[in-house]
Amino acid sequence: NTLKEALKDKFLIGTAVNTLQASGKDKAGAEVIREQFSAIVAENCMKSQEIHPEENRYNFTQADEFVAFGEKNDQTITGHTLIWHTQLSRWFCVDKDGKNVSPEILKKRMKDHITTVVKRYKGRIKGWDVVNEAFEDDGEYRKTKFYEILGEEYIPLAFQYAHEADPNAELYYNDYSMALPGRRAAVIKLVKDLKKRGIRIDAIGMQGHVGMDYPKISEFEKSMLAFAETGVKVMITELDLTVIPSPNPNIGAEVSASFEYKKEMNPYPKELPAEVAKAWTARMNDFFRLFLKHQDIITRVTLWGVADHNSWRNDWPMNGRTDYPLLFDRNYRPKPIVDLIIKEAARK
Numbered sequence: 001n002t003l004k005e006a007l008k009d010k011f012l013i014g015t016a017v018n019t020l021q022a023s024g025k026d027k028a029g030a031e032v033i034r035e036q037f038s039a040i041v042a043e044n045c046m047k048s049q050e051i052h053p054e055e056n057r058y059n060f061t062q063a064d065e066f067v068a069f070g071e072k073n074d075q076t077i078t079g080h081t082l083i084w085h086t087q088l089s090r091w092f093c094v095d096k097d098g099k100n101v102s103p104e105i106l107k108k109r110m111k112d113h114i115t116t117v118v119k120r121y122k123g124r125i126k127g128w129d130v131v132n133e134a135f136e137d138d139g140e141y142r143k144t145k146f147y148e149i150l151g152e153e154y155i156p157l158a159f160q161y162a163h164e165a166d167p168n169a170e171l172y173y174n175d176y177s178m179a180l181p182g183r184r185a186a187v188i189k190l191v192k193d194l195k196k197r198g199i200r201i202d203a204i205g206m207q208g209h210v211g212m213d214y215p216k217i218s219e220f221e222k223s224m225l226a227f228a229e230t231g232v233k234v235m236i237t238e239l240d241l242t243v244i245p246s247p248n249p250n251i252g253a254e255v256s257a258s259f260e261y262k263k264e265m266n267p268y269p270k271e272l273p274a275e276v277a278k279a280w281t282a283r284m285n286d287f288f289r290l291f292l293k294h295q296d297i298i299t300r301v302t303l304w305g306v307a308d309h310n311s312w313r314n315d316w317p318m319n320g321r322t323d324y325p326l327l328f329d330r331n332y333r334p335k336p337i338v339d340l341i342i343k344e345a346a347r348k
């Protein structure tokens with residue numbers, strides 16, 4: 001009667017873990033993670049800004065604690081993430097005057113970072129999100145510092161460095177809004193190019209930060225099948241389902257600061273109306289039905305957090321909102337969706 005048990009013959013069921021849970025300070029959270037999930041990923045402590053704050057200084061304290069937590073619970077551990085343009089320490093791509101470093105220096109820094117981090121957890125981490133969010137919605141390369149300095153080559157280099165550091169580790173490309181045709185096509189081309197060059201890639205991670213009306217399940221399914229056709233595994237890596245409106249980024253500062261607008265953007269500060277909760281449960285169940293339908297290609301489904309109060313969605317893009325995007329409530333009690341998923345799994 002747990003997610004882990006019910007899904008053990010289907011796919012890994014995972015969650016993002018924060019430092020309070022991994023350290024055991026959040027006992028209730030740590031207990032639900034141990035009991036319900038067969039896989040974990042660090043929400044923040046393995047990102048370059050957190051783990052490599054200065055060129056000659058690494059901070060492995062929280063990452064070591066996180067990996068030990070997963071091993072104690074006999075869970076499959078994923079490393080997130082080696083090369084990403086966000087939560088990236090400033091020193092990584094620019095010199096003291098703020099100028100882009102040379103391609104040679106960046107290659108050396110990427111190699112040092114990836115080799116040091118991957119080697120430290122060699123044989124303990126099943127797979128790594130080697131590169132995260134490298135494409136725009138339309139499929140164009142995101143103009144990150146990595147791309148500015150090394151062009152498209154920074155991605156194959158990152159995968160090569162990771163493979164050299166731990167030849168047995170699985171290597172993943174991870175991105176969001178993967179149901180969009182432009183990004184879908186770009187990722188398929190990337191996988192084919194890497195494979196043609198004999199560079200190891202094992203899976204594509206579809207983050208799955210979805211809403212009540214986006215994306216269409218049929219478009220999400222199309223991407224899952226298209227990615228599987230390239231011969232790699234497909235994983236859902238950061239699943240959450242928001243029920244609160246997405247603020248319009250083009251709204252003026254005056255309006256966005258207004259009480260009315262804030263109220264509109266935070267419609268359920270206390271609790272979720274029953275009919276909204278029912279619609280949310282049905283939508284999340286539709287996604288899990290899709291994953292169970294394709295359990296032959298889906299090897300892992302990871303939620304981006306355990307309980308609603310853990311979610312980044314409460315503070316993005318506006319701070320202090322109340323969202324309900326995950327499977328457990330703010331008291332770490334399972335929501336009705338948990339029982340539904342367990343029943344669906346028994347049927348499949």
Ligand SMILES: OC[C@H]1CNC[C@@H](O)[C@@H]1O[C@@H]1O[C@H](CO)[C@@H](O[C@@H]2O[C@H](CO)[C@@H](O[C@@H]3O[C@H](CO)[C@@H](O)[C@H](O)[C@H]3O)[C@H](O)[C@H]2O)[C@H](O)[C@H]1O
Binds near residue numbers: 043044086238
């Ligand atoms: O944005 C959601 C997903 C999208 N895909 C990639 C995935 O990695 C990303 O996860 C989110 O990535 C976000 C950053 O982009 C994370 O948010 C950061 O989370 C960090 C750790 O808690 C925060 O850093 C802390 O900030 C505190 C005060 O601001 C400081 O006191 C702390 O020292 C600092 O660690 C950052 O401000 C905050 O921006 C979210 O927790 C995390 O859930």
